[in-house]
Amino acid sequence: MTKVAVVYHGGYGHTEAQAKAVARGAEKVPGTEVVLLNSDDAQKDWDVLNTADAIIFGSPTYMGSASAQFKAFMDASSSIWYNRGWKDKVAAGFTTSASQSGDKLNTIVQLTIFAAQHGMIWVGNDLLPGNNSSTGSVNDLNRLGGFLGALAQANSDQGADVAPINSDLLTAEHLGERVATITRKVKA
Numbered sequence: 001m002t003k004v005a006v007v008y009h010g011g012y013g014h015t016e017a018q019a020k021a022v023a024r025g026a027e028k029v030p031g032t033e034v035v036l037l038n039s040d041d042a043q044k045d046w047d048v049l050n051t052a053d054a055i056i057f058g059s060p061t062y063m064g065s066a067s068a069q070f071k072a073f074m075d076a077s078s079s080i081w082y083n084r085g086w087k088d089k090v091a092a093g094f095t096t097s098a099s100q101s102g103d104k105l106n107t108i109v110q111l112t113i114f115a116a117q118h119g120m121i122w123v124g125n126d127l128l129p130g131n132n133s134s135t136g137s138v139n140d141l142n143r144l145g146g147f148l149g150a151l152a153q154a155n156s157d158q159g160a161d162v163a164p165i166n167s168d169l170l171t172a173e174h175l176g177e178r179v180a181t182i183t184r185k186v187k188a
Contacts, residue, residue: 002032002184005049006176008058009039009070013160014096015060018152021169022056022094025176032180039073046080054090054123054183056176057114061097061107074114087119090183094172096152096164100144108148121186123179124148127171141171150175 004026010016019036026034035048039059042049049055059070066074080086093111095104115122124147130140137143144151150172154163 002029002054002180002187003035003052004032004054004056004176004180004183005035005037005052006056006058007037007039007042007049007073009060009067009073010058011060011062011067011069012154014152014154014164015058015094017160017169018094018096018150018164018172019058021172022058022150022176025173025178026056026180028177029180029184031184034180039070043073043076050080050085052089053187054092054179055086055120056092056094056179057111058094059107059111061095061102061104064103064106066095066107066110077118081118084119089118089120090123090179090186091115091118091120092123092149092175092179094150094152094175096154096168098154098156100153102153104144104146104151105148108146108151112148122148123182125150125171125175126178127174130167138165139167141167141174143167143171146171
């Protein structure tokens, strides 16, 4: 059995919707157990993450970086870092913001560095960018062109029932499936 943990902070429901999509993707891989935790709950029970084979990190992009709440989770993991508790676990990340760019890349880089500091093995997005030609559309997977992780855009005046759009959620789902597949190979 491969255990994948998805830990996220969501302020308005958009990142939570993305986290659920990542979890759905990971669950597609036979023999995978998925645990979905918000960052506050994760800090109450570190064993869930410590026993996972992979951890997928998710945060909204606020003011050009991970949310303060997710950063608090990152900072609280310092004793695990010091003891190399997540060394060689598979890691990946996702983020959402209201703007098409919204400095999402900076948040993904922040999550990547966080995983590297823990000695984790980062898995990026293997999809080519969508929506970047005259025949492309917003319905393409990876329409925002993220290679380090899954990116989503959610209009600030819309709730999580309509945003992020389906293609962004399917991109997140793809990332979850990819992480579970690679984790299964690494574990073997």
